[in-house]
Amino acid sequence: VARVVVVGSVNVDLVVRVERLPGAGETVIGRDYARHHGGKGANQAIAAARLGASVAFVGAVGDDDLGRAALAALEAEGVDVGGVSVVAGVPTGVALIVVDASGENQIAVASGANAAVDAANVKRSLGSSASAGGDGGDGGDGGVLLTGFELPGDAVLAAARAAVERGMTLVINPAPARPLPGELVALGPLLVPNEHEAATLTGRADPAEACAVLAGLTGAPAIVTLGAAGALLCRGGDQIERLPAPAVDAVDTTGAGDTFMGALAAELATRSSLAGAARFAVAAASLSVTVAGAREGIPPRDQVEAMLRSA
Numbered sequence: 001v002a003r004v005v006v007v008g009s010v011n012v013d014l015v016v017r018v019e020r021l022p023g024a025g026e027t028v029i030g031r032d033y034a035r036h037h038g039g040k041g042a043n044q045a046i047a048a049a050r051l052g053a054s055v056a057f058v059g060a061v062g063d064d065d066l067g068r069a070a071l072a073a074l075e076a077e078g079v080d081v082g083g084v085s086v087v088a089g090v091p092t093g094v095a096l097i098v099v100d101a102s103g104e105n106q107i108a109v110a111s112g113a114n115a116a117v118d119a120a121n122v123k124r125s126l127g128s129s130a131s132a133g134g135d136g137g138d139g140g141d142g143g144v145l146l147t148g149f150e151l152p153g154d155a156v157l158a159a160a161r162a163a164v165e166r167g168m169t170l171v172i173n174p175a176p177a178r179p180l181p182g183e184l185v186a187l188g189p190l191l192v193p194n195e196h197e198a199a200t201l202t203g204r205a206d207p208a209e210a211c212a213v214l215a216g217l218t219g220a221p222a223i224v225t226l227g228a229a230g231a232l233l234c235r236g237g238d239q240i241e242r243l244p245a246p247a248v249d250a251v252d253t254t255g256a257g258d259t260f261m262g263a264l265a266a267e268l269a270t271r272s273s274l275a276g277a278a279r280f281a282v283a284a285a286s287l288s289v290t291v292a293g294a295r296e297g298i299p300p301r302d303q304v305e306a307m308l309r310s311a
Ligand code: RIB
Pocket: 009, 011, 012, 013, 037, 038, 039, 040, 043, 094, 095, 107, 109, 150, 254, 255, 256, 257, 258, 294
């Protein structure tokens, strides 16, 4: 079975739908209010599981009702949560999300327990999680380890080092963007930011240029997601492949990037080619935006395959 380990964040999403996103200092009035399970890491874990991978999740929640509900939601999708810490005295992460009529969003995250995930925590969890291949390993475990920037830097670095030690494919979602530490880049991860994050990380507004810069930094391929325009896959130098997305009616783009990441990881874990996995991820992310909520639209595998066949 394709094996994916996600070391990432868990949030509860509090979502208000409005006609248009507020500007600085502005109040906008919405009608509907909804609470969804979220957090980039947990969303990615669920996407990978729904698309057929065996998934272990490493992260943290608070010792509160929101944390218990978040864990139950992961377990209900078959995700191994043995590597999740329950942190006393700290609330579970919360994301305040505003979604406009076109499906675009703005998100502010209160990290809560996610900020308590550190290197020791990650090493311990990866060591004890059965699905994470935590038997001390011979360095050839295989599988994919996916991590992202909603966790503190030392936790991300510890996860990345563990992936390389275990011979796992290392995929990093640098979201939200912050400077890439040299030690992380030196591990040669597959970096997968969206176009805005890619611009912040590289100082290049053009996504193709930013993608090439990222691939040049790591010496590995890089992918930049482009929303409705699909994604770019770069392999260094001027080797850039454009992966267009099918046209869909977007209702809510929240979690589209997470669906992309989970789908990419699940496909890479089946030893699919990188371009094949990226095309699969574009189709999965496109389907995901047709339903409201970060996770509600994550499609099952047969829907993604049907979309790829009809493309
Ligand atoms: O990518 C979408 C996610 O970002 C939401 O679920 C929210 O929790 C934030 O982490």
